Amino acid sequence: MKTEVFIAGGGVGGLALAAKLASRGVHVTIAEQLKSKSNAYKGELLQPKTLAILDRLGVLDEIEASGHVIDQLRFHEINIRPNDAPEPLQLTELNYSRVASRYDHALMVPHERTKDILREKGKEYEEFFHYLPGARFLGFEGGMAQVRHQKKIFHIKAQVYIGAEGRTSPTRDAMNVSVKRKDYNHHFLTVTIPRPETFTKGKIITTTGSFLGLFPLPNNEIRTVYLIKAGEFKKIKEKGLEHLYRAYGELEPELAETVKSLDDWRQIQLMIPYTYHVDRYYSGNLALIGDAAHTVHPMAGEGMNLAIQDADVLGELLAWCKEEGKPYHENLHYYEDVRKPRVSFLLTLSHMSALVYSFPNPWWRKLRMRAVQRIYDDDQLHVKQMLNISGLGRWNFSLVDRAIQGSVLPVRSKQISDDKQHQKLFSEAEDYPWRFEQKGKV
Ligand SMILES: Cc1cc2nc3c(=O)[nH]c(=O)nc-3n(C[C@H](O)[C@H](O)[C@H](O)COP(=O)(O)OP(=O)(O)OC[C@H]3O[C@@H](n4cnc5c(N)ncnc54)[C@H](O)[C@@H]3O)c2cc1C
Structure with a gap:
């Protein structure tokens, strides 16, 4: 069997990627090991950047109606x-x-409902979207994906192979990347x-x-x-x-x-919360998205969002490669360039949020109460916190911010203007830099 992009794993990340690729005329095949819906709890909080991505995919109305x-x-x-x-x-x-x-x-949407909506979107492009339920990806053999389906093993040849299998990822194993768990x-x-x-x-x-x-x-x-x-x-x-x-x-x-x-x-x-972040997102014509590449502490409600945001950037890049006739494997570095620093930043933010609730001591609680209240009292802290977790942009916390949060410095009276904030929102050139670099615009 042949396809352009093979995706191992039909979770939110794999489905968001497949729906985007199919909508742009890229042949995509997803192997999902489960035959039907899972009863396991998974992420349900969709952050604003994810809503923007789902809007562009044409499914936001349904998502909003389900949330x-x-x-x-x-x-x-x-x-x-x-x-x-x-x-x-x-x-x-x-x-x-x-x-x-x-x-x-943000929006709370039952996890399986989000997946249903993405899968249905993909199916609208039936010529390009090939979803194989009950198909387990086993690894690579002879440069092809080896898949077991109904007790039979077959091979799928693709130009790019994406590991979207979640925490246990045969694609990640094949890439031999380092994973340090915390x-x-x-x-x-x-x-x-x-x-x-x-x-x-x-x-x-x-x-x-x-x-x-x-x-x-x-x-x-x-x-x-x-x-x-x-x-x-x-x-x-x-x-x-x-x-x-x-x-x-x-x-x-x-x-x-x-x-x-x-x-x-x-x-x-x-x-059981734990975190890890692979050192490389791609190798040759293999790439990882979502939990296969990183897991965050659930405190900031980011895991599912990072998976969909990975899918958006990688999907745009692969679709562009096809449209422009560029080799996929030569351009995968753009995906890592955009996503890895953003994920690192949110991993740290989620880790800090986890620490805030990790120590059951009265003095720790006092510090926490003061620090949380100060985020509200100081508009710059408030804006930074919400902007950063929204995924729509990035505005680093400075030493002064942390000193204000820790009550070492007083709260600032200044309100942050929308114009100031707009400079911190991710621009199209930051989300999809290849489009601009190759035209010599950046
Ligand atoms: C209890 C819980 C609560 C969470 N709460 C939140 C939250 O509030 N907000 C948030 O953003 N995130 C949350 N998360 C994290 C979030 O669910 C994950 O980050 C997100 O689902 C990752 O998406 P993914 O597509 O990368 O992986 P997954 O959702 O894990 O999907 C992977 C898919 O691949 C399939 N698969 C695995 N191996 C194979 C194989 N070898 N062959 C074929 N298919 C395979 C699996 O069956 C699965 O369908 C939570 C996670 C858990 C467990």
């Missing part, structure tokens, strides 16, 4: 009081509207439960020693993320579901009843 708008990140610090409502200590609201863009919110002192329990109709705002609720992230989904559901110590899952299970009902109820009384809809530990998924 719940998150216009703020809300950080609640509370004290738990036995047999009483929690004592509120501090509420900080960071607003996506501080980002000077028409994509001024672990954390905490794990998460994650599960979707019903929510009252009026519970529409996402929030992160913390005490000195607990953390509960709540992110509303459509259809009166809510995705919950509860932090536990690394290795504590077995002990918590032994305490029974009652323990979880009590913990959720104490932190968020509004969910005290709906959490009781959980009646089996199998509904709850253990999420």
Whole structure:
């Protein structure tokens, strides 16, 4: 079998890439090992840059119709009081509207729904989009992809091979890149439960020693993320579901009843955060996207976004190669040039956010509360934080910023203008530099 681009893995990254390539007249074949939908929890928060990419792909209306708008990140610090409502200590609201863009919110969309929408988009270009469910990519043999489908093994010859298999990636193994894994002192329990109709705002609720992230989904559901110590899952299970009902109820009384809809530990998924970042994104005519290349701590809600953003840049590059008659393998470096520094930056940002919630000490909490509130109080910090996590641009934090956040320097009174911010948004030349360099424009 022959194709132009072979993609191993039909997750969000692989599907976004395939839909883009097919829409631009590039023959693409995706081997996805699963035959049907997965029940595993995965990323659901789509950040503004991802919404912009989905808009260009022509699926934003459907995505918006399937999502719940998150216009703020809300950080609640509370004290738990036995047999009483929690004592509120501090509420900080960071607003996506501080980002000077028409994509001024994030969206919670069920993971499988996002995949369905991307797959359906690809199918609109049936001449170019070849999706093989239940087909497991095994590795390379004779310069071709070896795939097992219905107990038969066959080979696919392509001009470019993309590893989009997620954390376990035979393509990455074949590229022989280095992967250094970093672990954390905490794990998460994650599960979707019903929510009252009026519970529409996402929030992160913390005490000195607990953390509960709540992110509303459509259809009166809510995705919950509860932090536990690394290795504590077995002990918590032994305490029974009652323990979880009590913990959720104490932190968020509004969910005290709906959490009781959980009646089996199998509904709850253990999420073990860790990070890695490969040293190379391509080698010859092989390239990696999404979790095959990098995994971020889930605290900043970036993993799925990075996968779709990788797919956008690589898809544009490969489509351009075909349109301009340029060899694919000679131009893959552009993909790494654009994406690797951006991913490194967001890996660091997510890691810092994780550290903020990693130490259950009263003094650490005090520092955290002050630092989070200062992001809101200082408009430049507020804009930088939201712009950076939105993916729409990059504005590095300076030493002065960090000193203000740490209360060493006072908050600045100046408001950041939209014009100033526009200089920090990624331009087309920064997203897709090959188009400009080759015309001698940059
Ligand atoms: C519990 C959990 C919560 C998360 N929450 C968030 C969040 O809120 N926000 C966020 O942005 N990110 C989140 N993430 C991360 C996010 O889900 C991933 O970063 C994202 O799914 C990566 O997309 P991907 O396409 O690279 O890989 P995946 O989504 O892992 O897709 C890989 C696909 O490849 C297939 N595959 C694997 N091996 C083979 C093979 N050999 N042959 C053929 N097919 C293969 C798999 O079946 C899968 O369909 C979360 C992850 C988890 C696990």
